[in-house]
Amino acid sequence: MANRFVLNETSYHGAGAIQEIAAEAKGRGFQKAFVCSDPDLVKFGVTKKVLDVLDQAGLVYELYSDIKPNPTIENVQTGVAAFKKSEADYLVAIGGGSSMDTAKAIGIIINNPDFEDVVSLEGVAPTTNKSVPIFAVPTTAGTAAEVTINYVITDAEKNRKMVCVDPKDIPVVAFVDSDMMSSMPKGLTAATGMDALTHAIEGYITAGAWELSDMFHIKAIEIIARSLRGAVDNTPEGREGMALGQYVAGMGFSNVGLGIVHSMAHPLGALYDTPHGIANAIILPTVMEYNAEATGEKYRDIAKAMGVEGVESMSQEEYRKAAIDAVKKLSQDVGIPADLKEIVKKEDIPFLAQSAYDDACRPGNPKETSVEDITKLYESLI
Structure with a gap:
């Protein structure tokens, strides 16, 4: 069986990377951009940094900002209608996962109108045409949506998140500019950073992992572990490190999948609007403990990458605990809550557990699981 690996055509990294947008747009012959960005980024002038680049280059665009933190089917459908009216020929997604996920769904539906209900995009949809170029x-330094083939849309009527996986939606060019993250x-910063760490750790131990993805994930863990505290303190080195680390994690997990940390986090976002990174960060150590027996020696590598010393002389039980403790310590240092007591209502756990089991990320978990197991994991966190 062949292992597929999908990445951007081109990516730019480092402070000032957004200046390359104009040359890329002109070089590809694009005429008008449909810019997707959320209202807060517009309000606080972050979106304007990119719009200024377009303005200075004389490039035409239209701004769409009807995007929620957990974008809904309605957000996407409104965006599709606005895109058609705009007569744009490419998308520029500015923001975190919400803006990019919305742009991906719009781009796919425009070129695959049979999926305009949005619901039919869930899972691995049989689309035939590539997205409008993105x-x-x-x-934010977390989702790595700029380099993944995944996007998540909320079905507000059913209080659930739909995970969509489609290699045709990957942005053609990514501009990973740490200056765009400095106002977070x-x-x-803490929440999205822990989301990136979750991507790297889950991607490293997922059932579909192999040597090429392992290379990215271990490096991502190493970069994130040494950079996140600095990024939270807004140091240039920390910001630049996290911008790169989260992207490297995305290069890996997008191609091999994740596990039940994400499966359990998704329903929290759908039901309670819990920030995705916070949910992942709280759940990660508990699920690492649950999965430990199915990970071979991989926690030794994780412990090393997290900066734990003396790993080589540790027993399997010791290095597994060391890896989990290092994750807990980083999470604590950047101010993440230790449990779900302030988030989850006990009476909702049966719904949450079933939703997590049905989630598209669950089959990638290294250990076989059940609704009962997931129920116990939620219960242990409240």
Whole structure:
């Protein structure tokens, strides 16, 4: 069986990377951009940094900002209608996962109108045409949506998140500019950073992992472990490290899948609007403990990458605990809550557990699981 690996055509990295947008747009002959960005980024002038690049180059665009933190089917459908009216020929997604996920869904539906109900995109949809070309500009160091083939849309009527996987949706160019992330508040920096760490750790131990993806994930863990505290303190080195680390994690997990940390986090976002990174960060150590027996020696590598010393002389039980403890310590240092007591209502656990089991990320978990197992994991966190 062949292992497939999908990445951007081109990516730019480093402070000032957004300046390359104009040359890429002109070089590809694009005429008008449909810019997707969320209202807060527009309000606080972050989106304007990219719009200024377009303006200075004389490039025409239309701004769409009807995007929620957990984008809904309605957001996408409204965006599709706006895109058609705009007569744009490419998308520029500015933001975190929400803006990029919305742009991906719009781009896919425009070129695959049979999926305009949005619901039919869930899972691995049989689309036939590539998305409208997307330029992706991340403003958070976490989701790596600029380099993944995944996007998540909320079905508000059913209180559930739909995970969509489609290699035809990957942005053609990513502009990973740490300057675009410098205005992120501490809480958001911490949450998105722990999301990136979750991607790297889950991607490293997922059932579909192999040597090429392992290379990216271990390096991502190493970069994130040494950079996240600095990013939360808004140091240039920390910001640049996290911009790269989260992207490297995305290069890996997009191609091999994740596990039940994400499966359990998705329903929390759908039901309670819990920030995705916070949910992942709280759940990660508990699921690492649950999965440990199915990971061979991989936790030794994780412990090393997290900066734990003396790993080589540790027993399997010791290095597994060391890896989990290092994750807990990083999470604590950047201000993540230790449990779900302030989030989850006990009476909702049966719904959450079933939703997590049905989630598209669950089959990638290294250990076979059940609704009962997931129920116990939720219960242990409240």
